[in-house]
Amino acid sequence: MVDRLVNSEANARRIATVENCFGANGQPLAIPGRVLVGEGVVTKMCRKKPKTRQFFLFNDILVYGNIVMDKKKYNKQHIIPLEEVKLENLEDDGILKNGWLIRTPTKSFAVYAATATEKTEWMAHINKCVEDLLKKTGKKPSLEHAAVWIPDAEASICMHCRKTQFTVLNRRHHCRKCGAVVCNPCSSKKFLLPAQSSKPLRVCLSCYDTLTKARANQDESTVSAKLNIPPSNQDSSGEDDSEDENDDGGKIGNLDKGLDNISIDEKPTFYGDTAEAPSDNSQQTPCSSDQPTSSDTCASNTCSDSVATCSDSAYDAGSCDTSTCDAGTSNE
Numbered sequence: 001m002v003d004r005l006v007n008s009e010a011n012a013r014r015i016a017t018v019e020n021c022f023g024a025n026g027q028p029l030a031i032p033g034r035v036l037v038g039e040g041v042v043t044k045m046c047r048k049k050p051k052t053r054q055f056f057l058f059n060d061i062l063v064y065g066n067i068v069m070d071k072k073k074y075n076k077q078h079i080i081p082l083e084e085v086k087l088e089n090l091e092d093d094g095i096l097k098n099g100w101l102i103r104t105p106t107k108s109f110a111v112y113a114a115t116a117t118e119k120t121e122w123m124a125h126i127n128k129c130v131e132d133l134l135k136k137t138g139k140k141p142s143l144e145h146a147a148v149w150i151p152d153a154e155a156s157i158c159m160h161c162r163k164t165q166f167t168v169l170n171r172r173h174h175c176r177k178c179g180a181v182v183c184n185p186c187s188s189k190k191f192l193l194p195a196q197s198s199k200p201l202r203v204c205l206s207c208y209d210t211l212t213k214a215r216a217n218q219d220e221s222t223v224s225a226k227l228n229i230p231p232s233n234q235d236s237s238g239e240d241d242s243e244d245e246n247d248d249g250g251k252i253g254n255l256d257k258g259l260d261n262i263s264i265d266e267k268p269t270f271y272g273d274t275a276e277a278p279s280d281n282s283q284q285t286p287c288s289s290d291q292p293t294s295s296d297t298c299a300s301n302t303c304s305d306s307v308a309t310c311s312d313s314a315y316d317a318g319s320c321d322t323s324t325c326d327a328g329t330s331n332e
């Protein structure tokens, strides 16, 4: 589907544009064989509330970041290797519509598209990329995935003891095994979850019991098989307990499922089946009318214009005030 884009100039330019938009906040993204398959705005369920994020689907990684300036500057870049990704459908729930789970061994979260069509497009393209990548590398899909954290606002009391009320002093913690919101005494134990981190992680008392029993029953071979994970998986978004800091204290008792202010009316773009696709008649109309000779002008210029989203900004990454950019994103 996207193979013909591999060595294309348009693809190289798009990837350079993405790198440019992340500036010093991001990793280099241009590597041989990599294709930018699509991009768009998606709402990501974060710990405290849903937030809009810019997503970039490549043929081997999924990249997302905070939108500092629409189409010009992003920060807080996250890179997810696609071979670890598994998607799960989410049913609509109130205003949370068109969602699905992105699950990986180290981190799992819910995202929401603006429309059902966009959801279908995103899921189909991501699944196709994962499938193609696994086929190419011969790797097996990941079987173990990190728990999806239950948003803070959904628990005003501890989900384990059902007693502790969360306040500024009684802070919320997340069990790294089941994702439940629990109080400190109910999550005082840690357990080694090798898929997520090389260090033992905070788990709730129920999960600690279950895990301890399971370990006792487990034979050596299973354990060593599960420990056999690539080094890139060692880092974990969950191992830093600072994520348990809850600056809002009890104030978020009110369910705040409101979306960000950033509008998400922009449709995602998938380059493999839009920009240069010859089957797209609308792209060809200008040339087919009375100037057949200008067909290649149309195919390159017209189509590439629409994707030169931020290459002209020459954005000065150095001018970005880190404290501003990081504002409100501490709970990721």
Ligand SMILES: [Zn+2]
Pocket (backbone or CB within 6 Å): 158, 159, 160, 161, 162, 163, 164, 182, 183, 184, 185, 186
């Ligand atoms: Zn508790």
Ligand SMILES: [Zn+2]
Pocket (backbone or CB within 6 Å): 175, 176, 177, 178, 179, 180, 203, 204, 205, 206, 207, 208
């Ligand atoms: Zn648990």
